[in-house]
Amino acid sequence: MMNLRACKTCHSITDQATKCPRCGGEVSREWQGYLVVIDPEKSEIARKMGIHAAGRYALRVK
Numbered sequence: 542m543m544n545l546r547a548c549k550t551c552h553s554i555t556d557q558a559t560k561c562p563r564c565g566g567e568v569s570r571e572w573q574g575y576l577v578v579i580d581p582e583k584s585e586i587a588r589k590m591g592i593h594a595a596g597r598y599a600l601r602v603k
C-alpha cells in the first residue's frame with residue numbers, strides 16, 4: 542500500500558508512478574482513506590464521490 546498512488550482527478554488508486562491509467566490525470570502519494578467500490582450504483586459513498594466504475598479509490602487526495 543505504501544507505493545500506491547491516487548489520482549487527483551478521479552481518486553482512483555493505482556501503482557502507476559506518473560499518471561492515472563483510468564483518466565490520465567496527475568497522481569499523488571499523499572492520499573487518505575481506502576475505498577473499494579464493487580457496485581457503484583448501490584454504494585452511497587460512490588454516488589457522493591461521483592464514482593461510476595468499480596475499483597479502488599482514495600477518499601482524500603492532496
Ligand SMILES: [Zn+2]
Nearest residue numbers: 548551561564
Ligand atoms: Zn484518474
